[in-house]
Amino acid sequence: MAIEAGRYVLLVEDNPDDELLTLRAFKKNSINVEIRVVRDGQDAVDFFFSEDMEGGMLKDQLGLPAFVLLDLQLPKIDGIEVLRRIRKNSASKSLPVIVLTTSDEQRDVLKSYGLGANSYVRKPVNFKKFVETVGQLGIYWLTTNVPAENAS
Amino acid sequence: MNFEIDGQFQRLLFDTSPLGIAIVGSDGLLEGSNPAFREIVGREDAAPATLSVLELSHLGDRKELEAVLKGLTSGICDSARIAEHRFLRPDGEIRWGRVSARVSEDYTGILFLTVEDITEQQSAEEALRNHRDELQQEVEHRTKELQDSNRELEAFCYSVSHDLRAPLRALDGFAEAIIDDYHDKLDDSGRLYLDRIRAATTRMASLIDDLLQLSRVGRREMMKGRVNLSDMAGLLVEELRNGEPDRKVVTTIDEDLVAIGDRRLLGVVMQNLLGNAWKFTGKNDHARIEVGRGVSKGGREQFFVRDNGAGFDMTYHDKLFAPFQRLHNSTDFPGAGVGLATVQRIIHRHRGRVWADSEVGAGSTFSFSLPSSGSGTDGQVPHEESEDGN
Numbered sequence: 001m002a003i004e005a006g007r008y009v010l011l012v013e014d015n016p017d018d019e020l021l022t023l024r025a026f027k028k029n030s031i032n033v034e035i036r037v038v039r040d041g042q043d044a045v046d047f048f049f050s051e052d053m054e055g056g057m058l059k060d061q062l063g064l065p066a067f068v069l070l071d072l073q074l075p076k077i078d079g080i081e082v083l084r085r086i087r088k089n090s091a092s093k094s095l096p097v098i099v100l101t102t103s104d105e106q107r108d109v110l111k112s113y114g115l116g117a118n119s120y121v122r123k124p125v126n127f128k129k130f131v132e133t134v135g136q137l138g139i140y141w142l143t144t145n146v147p148a149e150n151a152s
Numbered sequence: 153m154n155f156e157i158d159g160q161f162q163r164l165l166f167d168t169s170p171l172g173i174a175i176v177g178s179d180g181l182l183e184g185s186n187p188a189f190r191e192i193v194g195r196e197d198a199a200p201a202t203l204s205v206l207e208l209s210h211l212g213d214r215k216e217l218e219a220v221l222k223g224l225t226s227g228i229c230d231s232a233r234i235a236e237h238r239f240l241r242p243d244g245e246i247r248w249g250r251v252s253a254r255v256s257e258d259y260t261g262i263l264f265l266t267v268e269d270i271t272e273q274q275s276a277e278e279a280l281r282n283h284r285d286e287l288q289q290e291v292e293h294r295t296k297e298l299q300d301s302n303r304e305l306e307a308f309c310y311s312v313s314h315d316l317r318a319p320l321r322a323l324d325g326f327a328e329a330i331i332d333d334y335h336d337k338l339d340d341s342g343r344l345y346l347d348r349i350r351a352a353t354t355r356m357a358s359l360i361d362d363l364l365q366l367s368r369v370g371r372r373e374m375m376k377g378r379v380n381l382s383d384m385a386g387l388l389v390e391e392l393r394n395g396e397p398d399r400k401v402v403t404t405i406d407e408d409l410v411a412i413g414d415r416r417l418l419g420v421v422m423q424n425l426l427g428n429a430w431k432f433t434g435k436n437d438h439a440r441i442e443v444g445r446g447v448s449k450g451g452r453e454q455f456f457v458r459d460n461g462a463g464f465d466m467t468y469h470d471k472l473f474a475p476f477q478r479l480h481n482s483t484d485f486p487g488a489g490v491g492l493a494t495v496q497r498i499i500h501r502h503r504g505r506v507w508a509d510s511e512v513g514a515g516s517t518f519s520f521s522l523p524s525s526g527s528g529t530d531g532q533v534p535h536e537e538s539e540d541g542n
Contacts, residue, residue, distance in 0.1 A: 015318055
């Protein structure tokens, strides 16, 4: 699969098993993209923003990821709050964020969309389905979708 | 004294009347009283010198009596009543009286007061009021407790949904990884064991999902409306056929089965009942499933899902609707045993009834009825679950 050089995916995931399985799922789909992992909500916020994130500046050395895979239940700062801060910052407000979580509670789904999640995906227990899901997500957001930064 | 009681009979009445009677001058002074009156006001003298009847009253009620007396003596009216009047006895006790006052027709400047002692009624009423307040407080307290425990339950379900599924994903994922990456190094039984791990993982995942559905049934807000069960059943049967296209099942669905209830919840009911009917007719070559309507003895409309499947022993019917109770072994008919518990929960939330009839080998009929007015309130469960339906 042709992926622009320097592009990467940010995985926000606190469960090491899920992290490993997600990486494996990318590999199974032959999606050769760099995947950076942060393991709690605070790290996710620090990853993007220097100092306090509300008015903070985006750290610019990396550039934005192609998309973010965001778990909701995270230590320190939960995924919903991470999403809120990403959307609040003008530099990252159009960044594709895919909520990838175990919960299919209605309030989580509604809150995520309400805060501008681009997609909400429930992690399937069945690994084959999980591989399929990650494959679809990866291909869609890395190749099909036109990101905001390319639109100008 | 310018008033006398005439005759023996009147004297007898006066002395023995359970009503307190007082003779009051136009100046308000007590000129005579019967024993019942003295008992009420706690005085011994029938006509103590220069005691105003007003002094017998509780300070808080004195003005009202004064106004009544004034009205009578000034000729504005002939009689008056005070429904509740407090007398304060010298011993500090308060007696409640219902007071009638009237102007004497024969003696100028004389008023009669009759007093009915209603203290007992008053204290009964007060006790009732207190009791009602206590009950009210108790209800508020319990409601709060219930809300707290509901919130806890919600948090619990949320964490079940999230935390119990995550390890299952790891189990399935890594078992799959072993099968995938180490395929050559495994013999047949090694692969079989891993498949079993994966199958068990899938079962547990669907069990968790069933439980979550059961818990959501109680939490979801109900939106009631007219629900066409015929259309709903048609779609569900189609789904079941698509899932197992090789099975031949004759289905009959009566037209225009309309219920009043929450569409999504009733969808879960029909899905479970039809899913069961489909499952338990699985070993029958001439499977039949029927969805229809009947009328109870009491004239209430009821809906049923009938099959000619495996059926169950009615001895165990009380276990049927309890969660995790299964009446068949899971090899013959897989399932978690949560479906009918969910059905019952939903029907109860609608204040309806659900029951089953069955015979081993002959099939089962599951019936339910819903209040036609749709006036059921959230969280209310009917007091009894009887089997008188058919």
